[in-house]
Amino acid sequence: MRVVKLSLRWRVAVAFGLVSLVLTGALATVTWNLASGYMLRQREDSAVVQATVNVRLVEASLRAGSGGLRDLLAGLTTDSDSTVLLRRGDGWLTSGRQVDPESLPGPFMDFADGGLPARQRVVVDGVLVIAVTMPVATDGSAYVELYPLPQLDRTFRFLSGVLIAGVATSVLLGVTLGSWVARRALRPLTELTDAASRVAGGDLGSRLPASADPDLAPLASSFNDTADALERRVRRDIRFAGDVSHELRSPLTTMANAAAVLERRRDEFGGTARQALDLLTGEVDRFQRMVVDLLEISRDESDDVHPTETLDLGELVSAVVAVRPAPTPGVDRDGSPVFVQGDRRRLDRIIVNLLDNADHHGGGPVRIGVTRHAGRARVEVDDAGPGVPAHLREQVFERFTRGLRAGRRGDDVGTGLGLALVAQHVARHGGTVDVQDRPGGGARFVVELPEAT
Template sequence: MRSLRGRLGVSIGITAVLSVFLTGIVAIGLLRRYSESNARSDLTKVARAIAAEDPDTVGTTVTLPLIRRVLAINGDQAAIVTRNGSVLGNAASIVVGINLQPLIAGREISGTARTDAGNVVYVGVPISLPRRPAVTGVVLTRPVAAARGLLGPLVFRIAIAALIALAVPIAVAAVLAKRLTRPVHDVSEAAARISKGDLSQRVPISEDEELATLGVAFNNMASALAESQRREREFLASVSHELRTPITAIRGYAEAIEDGAVKGGAGHAEAVGVIRSEADRLEHMVQDVMDLARVGSAEFHLDVSPVDLTETLREAVAAHQNEAADARLALTADLPEQLVVESDPHRVRQVVSNLVQNALRVTGAGGAIGVAARAEGSAAVIEV
């Protein structure tokens, strides 16, 4: 059985069956002990009643057979024991296997023993007969089977009750297994649909805390995947747009050269310069995309060291002054004398250069672009 629901239901069912089985064994054992104890109690009462009778009649050939006939109604037997351990009459087989020494010493005895008559429950009560000093006690026995006479029907009823009781936990196990595995099934189905591209799938949140945690975690994961996909699409759209400009310029000048529209050394030099510039721009874009792809992976490294942020930003601004002048833009830097931070100077300059290039593209002629930096607590803030 491979399904979690099936295994869970079977496990709970087996546990219930074992519990009922063990409970039944313990109950039967206790009932046996109780029935034997109850038999000893009954026999003790009878034996004490016999011992309390007229001492002149107990043990005579008239009274003892009468007592035995009365006891035989329930399968019980009686024997009169003398001080030397012998038994009056022909009842010696009744006490075979029973230790009579405590009774001869004047103490009551009780227990179970294996006699010639089989396994019996027995009791012995001392008797004091002034006219018959040889008599020391009376022993009564009852077959264990008779003592447990009501146990058979009772065990049958217990078994019927146990079978009925088993139906309840088995039904509960089936319902519980279905309830516990339903959220897992929902997550499995939703995951399958997400794997096919449907990132809108979500699972209902269970009322159970552990299963609710699973549902919330899955929904958060699905939302994160959807957001990641949205950003990826936006990024690809942005990259596609950015790539069109240099590609268009390169294609335009290449076609102009091919068609002979560009004439003279100066024209060719200008065309080659534009093509080279746009090719460099494409290279930078590709490098930026590769760097972005490495972010968060083991391939992306930061060489962190103490760096003067003021000097790094000045170099980045100086690198774009000619480009700003060609676009008739004012590019200025508002920087402190020194601003030392723990960072990767190459990555900082790369980020600032990208920001300045973006500003140069979107700022109209005659505009101004400013680069500023300031300390803020234990960090530094750069603004473009």
């Protein structure tokens, strides 16, 4: 069973909610006990006072010997749910809501029979009442009165509802406050994470804002110093690669020209010399392409701004295909134009490198498609090769990676920079590139770019 672990922000929010629950719950419990106890005592004291007054009226009626005792008892009932019982020698006289004296608790009735005053909260026929008994001094009778508590019960229900609602509201406010406090407290960590992610994604100019907080200022300063050092190091490496590549162009051109002269006179050489010449011309040609690619990479990384224009992606791909010397299938296009905003030179290079990759590693391209997919412009290049294993599908876009053919010489296996340039140019345009399995076998390289409206 997988355990879902809450984030730090939610753990803080839940902690605030639990603290609010404990505090407001304890306060609500104390409030309930004090309020309910006080109201019950007040009601009981009021019932005893009322019963005392009623007993005096009964005693006065008995001393006067009038025959209106039943009418007096009827007048003593406060409402339809109250009950007055008077035990005399010949039985019980009852007024108000009819209640069987036998339904009253035995210990309470023992006080009544013994002529002792008593009070007790009891439930009679489903109604909560305060039962009060007092002796009648005139003839030793027992006076019992039952005071219903429906109004007090409604008050208790309302009070409990208010307290429960207050506790729930307090918990909700505690969670909200905890979430807000956690978000405020973790904002520097969030900014640090975002800045680190941008740096990891290639935005070497990303920095943390200066902070006046004495606890956060060293963190921001340390991160910015590290980012500055990293940017200087990367810029220095880029300049070094560009300078080396540029300086190599002149001697490399001389070597290529010399190799071309020797190639034109290859029939004059013997078998071993001819093989050496073939190896030399192949390596010089690969070296030339590597230098060109290194210059392209260094220029692209050092160029923060590149010109853009709105381009018909289908027309651009068709133009690239039309000038290729190798046989290339036509472009499978959507019925309507697919426009993108980008740099024509870099987009041309993306298509050229994908087609070269298919020629060198995939047995040549078998399909080139320009479509729309989920609101984005999409270019698909299918080849007839063995495909790319799943564990190499990210590595093939790294520099100097030639997949399963890495380390081989003699064959035209490329420089290992073509797909790295594709990934770099696509990222410049805010797009993505990946490789998939082609239906029927082979690889499908997919480039997706934001569509221009």
